[in-house]
Amino acid sequence: xxxxxxxxxxxxxxxxxxxxxxxxxxxxxxxxxxxxxxxxxxxxxx
Numbered sequence: 001x002x003x004x005x006x007x008x009x010x011x012x013x014x015x016x017x018x019x020x021x022x023x024x025x026x027x028x029x030x031x032x033x034x035x036x037x038x039x040x041x042x043x044x045x046x
Contacts, residue, residue, distance in 0.1 A: 004043045006031075 008029045025046070027039045 002043050002046075004040060 002025075004025055004027060006027045006029060010028065025043050027036065031039075
């Protein structure tokens with residue numbers, strides 16, 4: 001299952017139990033719609 005996490009918190013303060021890869025499965029708020037679309041595409045392709 002592909003999962004994309006999004007949060008207003010930075011990667012550094014989030015749980016250590018999940019491997020967050022910025023731009024692949026993690027998107028920090030705020031973001032533009034184009035960035036969301038590209039990140040979803042990258043997540044699906046990974």
